[in-house]
Amino acid sequence: xxxxxxxxxxxQVLFSSLYLFSDAMQPLTGTTIFxxxxxxxxxxxxxxINLVLPRKAFINFIRRDLSTNWKKWAIMxxxxxxxxxxxxxxxxxxxxxxxxxxxxxxxxxxxMMMLAGRLIWxxxxxxxxxxxxxxxxxGVANELYFxxxxxxxxxxxxxxxxxxxxTRRAMKVHPLLGLFFDLCxxxxxxxxxxxxxxxxxxxxTTEWRYWILVPLLGLVSALSMFLNLLSSNHLPVKxxxxxxxxxxxxxxxxxxxWLHTSVSLTSYVSYSFIWTGLIVLxxxxxxxxxxxxxxxxxxxxxx
Numbered sequence: 001x002x003x004x005x006x007x008x009x010x011x012q013v014l015f016s017s018l019y020l021f022s023d024a025m026q027p028l029t030g031t032t033i034f035x036x037x038x039x040x041x042x043x044x045x046x047x048x049i050n051l052v053l054p055r056k057a058f059i060n061f062i063r064r065d066l067s068t069n070w071k072k073w074a075i076m077x078x079x080x081x082x083x084x085x086x087x088x089x090x091x092x093x094x095x096x097x098x099x100x101x102x103x104x105x106x107x108x109x110x111x112m113m114m115l116a117g118r119l120i121w122x123x124x125x126x127x128x129x130x131x132x133x134x135x136x137x138x139g140v141a142n143e144l145y146f147x148x149x150x151x152x153x154x155x156x157x158x159x160x161x162x163x164x165x166x167t168r169r170a171m172k173v174h175p176l177l178g179l180f181f182d183l184c185x186x187x188x189x190x191x192x193x194x195x196x197x198x199x200x201x202x203x204x205t206t207e208w209r210y211w212i213l214v215p216l217l218g219l220v221s222a223l224s225m226f227l228n229l230l231s232s233n234h235l236p237v238k239x240x241x242x243x244x245x246x247x248x249x250x251x252x253x254x255x256x257x258w259l260h261t262s263v264s265l266t267s268y269v270s271y272s273f274i275w276t277g278l279i280v281l282x283x284x285x286x287x288x289x290x291x292x293x294x295x296x297x298x299x300x301x302x303x
Contacts, residue, residue: 001234001235001239004230004231004234004235005231005235005239005243007227007228007230007231008227008228008231008232008235008240008243008244009243009246010224010227011224011225011226011227011228011231012228012243012244012246012247012250013246013250014220014223014224014227015224015228015247015250016247016250016251016253016254017220017254018037018090018091018217018220018221018224019090019094019099019251019254019255020254020258021033021037021091021213021217022091022092022093022094022095023094023095023258024209024213025210025213025217026095027203028200028203028204029092029095029200030088030091030092030093030094030095030096031088031091031092031193032193032194032197032200033091033217034087034088034090034091034092034190035190035191035193035194036190036194036204036214036217037087037091037217037218037221038084038087038183038186038187038190039187039190039191039194039218040214040215040217040218040219040221041183041217041218041221041222041225042180042183042184042187042218043218044215044218044219044221044222044223045176045179045180045183045222045226046180048176048222048223048226049176049177049180052176053174053176053177057174057177058177058180058181061174061177061181065171065173072171075167075171076171076173076178076181077185079163079164079167079168079178079182080181080182080185080186082160082161082163082164083164083182083186084182084185084186084189085156085160086156086157086160086161086164087186087221089102089153089156089157090102093153098151098153099251099255100255101151101153101154102153102154102157103248103251103252103255104140104143104144104147104151104154104248105153105154105155105156105157105158106157106244106247106248106251107136107139107140107143107245107248107274108140108154108157108158109157109158109161109162109244110136110240110241110242110243110244110245111136111137111140111158111241112158112159112161112162113162113165113166113237113240113241113244114133114237114241114242116162116166116237117236117237117241120166121237123236123237126284126288128280128281128283128284129239129242129281129284131277131280132242132277132278132280132281132284133242133277134277135273135274135276135277135280136242136245136273136274136277138273139269139270139271139272139273139274139277140270140274142266142269142270142273143266143267143270146264146266146267165229165232168229168232168233169232169233169237172233175225175226175229175230175233176226178229179222179225179226179229231243239281242277242278242281243278243281245274245277245278246278248274249271249274249275249278252267252271
């Protein structure tokens with residue numbers, strides 16, 4: 001399980017780094033950056049699939065797993081729409097005054113995932129997982145209390161992202177194939193949008209930094225989503241949910257130390273509770289794994 005925990009942590013670090021691309025690629029708009037990201041991500045994922053998976057794996061996925069089952073097709077297409085809207089919002093928000101609200105949505109997202117895991121899969125929390133969850137809830141509640149109402153961007157992240165992960169998990173869709181399916185639907189729409197952005201193309205072709213940033217954006221995007229979906233398919237929902245708090249915490253650090261965003265004292269208090277929850281979860285996980293390893297070594301001796 002620890003291999004997938006590491007995958008989840010790496011995905012959260014890569015995800016948080018994407019927040020900086022919107023600032024680094026200005027004066028391009030958030031929608032233009034999103035469109036470039038999707039096209040570059042499609043290319044990167046196409047290469048990754050051909051390196052990692054058997055030949056014609058995607059075609060076999062379409063023929064065997066989806067086939068003529070219209071319900072599966074409908075769920076996959078709706079999931080792609082939700083996924084695309086989330087990635088657009090992630091690139092649009094930082095340069096349109098919604099960065100903090102989107103980060104709040106990512107704080108609420110793991111709580112929604114944990115609630116779904118409890119209701120759908122009847123996953124029970126251990127004592128220390130309960131302590132970690134309580135710390136996170138206190139941090140989120142403190143932030144909501146002092147900042148007031150929800151933004152539409154907060155609600156969209158918190159309510160629209162969980163169905164995507166949960167349906168893909170229930171359908172047992174391979175992370176790479178499911179992600180490539182999404183991009184095959186999203187990329188053509190982005191290409192149509194970029195076709196009319198003459199000023200953006202002129203800017204990209206004249207400034208050398210975009211020749212580095214655009215491919216890097218696609219590579220980081222593809223790798224982060226692959227690791228995230230891989231970990232979500234193998235980790236218990238409650239563990240995946242708690243580890244997902246790492247991303248908004250890192251977004252906070254990026255905003256403070258890189259984007260120089262001012263943060264109130266109440267926000268520092270909120271984040272301290274959330275970081276405490278992450279530390280408790282990590283330590284308890286290592287202790288539990290150590291006890292299991294000791295028991296496995298003792299079993300042959302007792303027999």
